[in-house]
Amino acid sequence: MQIDPSLHANAENYKLLTDLVVPRPIAWITSAGDSGVVNLAPFSFFNAVGSAPPYVVVGIGNRDSGAPKDTARNIQTSGEFVVNFVTEELLAAMNISAADFPPDQSELEAAHLHTAPSVQVRTPRVAEAQVSLECRLFSSQALGANTLIIGEVVMFHVADQLVGPRMHIKDFAPIGRLGSPSVYCRTTDRFELARLRYAEWQKLVDL
Numbered sequence: 461m462q463i464d465p466s467l468h469a470n471a472e473n474y475k476l477l478t479d480l481v482v483p484r485p486i487a488w489i490t491s492a493g494d495s496g497v498v499n500l501a502p503f504s505f506f507n508a509v510g511s512a513p514p515y516v517v518v519g520i521g522n523r524d525s526g527a528p529k530d531t532a533r534n535i536q537t538s539g540e541f542v543v544n545f546v547t548e549e550l551l552a553a554m555n556i557s558a559a560d561f562p563p564d565q566s567e568l569e570a571a572h573l574h575t576a577p578s579v580q581v582r583t584p585r586v587a588e589a590q591v592s593l594e595c596r597l598f599s600s601q602a603l604g605a606n607t608l609i610i611g612e613v614v615m616f617h618v619a620d621q622l623v624g625p626r627m628h629i630k631d632f633a634p635i636g637r638l639g640s641p642s643v644y645c646r647t648t649d650r651f652e653l654a655r656l657r658y659a660e661w662q663k664l665v666d667l
């Protein structure tokens with residue numbers, strides 16, 4: 461079946477895209493605007509896009525009213541944000557933080573979470589998260605009814621027990637997002653596949 465997005469409603473294209481581009485990592489973003497209230501919300505239009513220097517991207521849609529979400533507004537105002545990662549014990553708190561709280565109410569309090577200070581940015585991170593990335597806004601660009609945020613990672617926070625020799629990360633199992641609206645996956649079912657050199661592939665096809 462071929463499906464031309466230009467012939468379908470935005471809601472249908474959203475379903476298709478989010479059911480097909482899976483699993484997606486979840487950026488659980490702390491941000492703060494002029495009021496100083498620390499905002500927390502999850503975003504799965506998220507990924508890492510470069511490592512020299514390290515960059516992440518986040519796609520934030522407008523609210524149905526057309527107004528920007530608090531996270532997009534805060535990032536544009538403050539020029540910074542923190543990406544926290546959701547592991548299984550934080551799932552319930554993540555779900556609470558996704559509710560449409562008014563801007564003057566902190567999702568952190570509602571979800572019984574705490575903040576820990578950041579080092580390079582003023583925005584705090586989630587104390588309970590095993591991993592957080594402090595980010596400085598590199599650019600913000602309108603993409604239709606979305607805002608594309610590119611952030612430069614200026615500090616990694618990684619729980620000591622996750623860091624092995626030579627920056628090897630072990631036993632980190634963040635939750636992934638599958639289809640919309642509420643399907644998730646664990647990342648504990650893993651396997652290794654050694655990368656082939658061309659000469660090795662040639663040997664395989666010569667057999």
Ligand SMILES: Cc1cc2nc3c(=O)[nH]c(=O)nc-3n(C[C@H](O)[C@H](O)[C@H](O)COP(=O)(O)O)c2cc1C
Nearest residue numbers: 501502503504505519520521529530531558559560
């Ligand atoms: C797992 C998950 C992933 C989400 N991903 C996105 C996303 O990528 N982009 C987006 O605009 N909203 C996303 N949402 C919805 C926002 O989290 C939600 O609109 C939230 O209320 C925004 O909060 P804010 O206004 O405080 O920024 C997601 C929700 C959940 C539960």
